[in-house]
Amino acid sequence: MEVSAATTLLTAIPWFFWSFVTVSWIAGIIGFGYGWILVLVWILSGAVVFIHPVEDWIARYLFRLRKPTLVEDQRIASVWPQLSSRAGVEAGKYSVWIQESEDANATPTPGHVVAVTTWSLYNLPAAHLEGVLAHDLSHHLGGRTWLSLLSFWYSIPARCALIGVRALVRLMKAVPAVGCLVVGFLTLGYLGILLAVLTFDDSLTLPLLFLTPFVAPPILAWLGRREVMQADRRAAAMGYGPTIVQVLYGWQVQHQNMLGREANRRSQLMSSTPSLGDRVRALEGLAPLA
Numbered sequence: 001m002e003v004s005a006a007t008t009l010l011t012a013i014p015w016f017f018w019s020f021v022t023v024s025w026i027a028g029i030i031g032f033g034y035g036w037i038l039v040l041v042w043i044l045s046g047a048v049v050f051i052h053p054v055e056d057w058i059a060r061y062l063f064r065l066r067k068p069t070l071v072e073d074q075r076i077a078s079v080w081p082q083l084s085s086r087a088g089v090e091a092g093k094y095s096v097w098i099q100e101s102e103d104a105n106a107t108p109t110p111g112h113v114v115a116v117t118t119w120s121l122y123n124l125p126a127a128h129l130e131g132v133l134a135h136d137l138s139h140h141l142g143g144r145t146w147l148s149l150l151s152f153w154y155s156i157p158a159r160c161a162l163i164g165v166r167a168l169v170r171l172m173k174a175v176p177a178v179g180c181l182v183v184g185f186l187t188l189g190y191l192g193i194l195l196a197v198l199t200f201d202d203s204l205t206l207p208l209l210f211l212t213p214f215v216a217p218p219i220l221a222w223l224g225r226r227e228v229m230q231a232d233r234r235a236a237a238m239g240y241g242p243t244i245v246q247v248l249y250g251w252q253v254q255h256q257n258m259l260g261r262e263a264n265r266r267s268q269l270m271s272s273t274p275s276l277g278d279r280v281r282a283l284e285g286l287a288p289l290a
Helices: 003-030 032-050 052-062 070-077 080-087 118-123 126-138 145-174 176-200 205-210 212-237 241-254 256-265 276-286
Strands: 095-099 113-117
Touching (some): 032 052, 070 118, 118 126, 118 241, 126 212, 145 176, 212 241, 212 276
């Protein structure tokens, strides 16, 4: 198994487990007489990701991407065939969608949809745009195309639950009395389940999975940073290393203020994106840059 595919599988485990817990909890509310049908339907629903329109739906509504306009498509088409040839993939295997973003690289997407940001599309010359697309395409190489799509599909219930948790945190900040009451109730329920699992389960697997909300975030963030660096290495192996370094330097010059605010807002430990300095140093260390 490719390292990229193994990383995808590793990150999928906690997401799948908590999605299963979320769906099972909803099934329990429905009633165990019929609730198991919901769990079974959810498990079998993974087959729908092999239907092409489902990929488009995920790209459009979950990743907030859009299809390129005629002019944008012409710009992409001017560099995509050469990139596909250098990557060793068929030009029609992947489709390029647009992410409205001021970042150099788009959010990695699962399946056969490759995203490119509007900043890269409108600000970079053709050679640099090809380098950026090489990085974005590299997230899909290494045998992870279908695995990444399945992993994301089965993570949707857990991601919805996470959105709910974040909403509760905002509620707690906005209305402390109500927020603390709700969060306290849910925390007691969670600790009760965790205590029961620790007491009655003979193995350590299930207790460790229930502890993943506390230990998984920094690990998943580290794996995310590692995947970005790995995509850089794949793109560099195609010959795009110097081009990506030039793009990163150019982006850094234009976004100095945003970089300062970002550094103050979140810790690098919890960031799934490596710093520009780390990416540049890694690329410069692969081979001498012309």
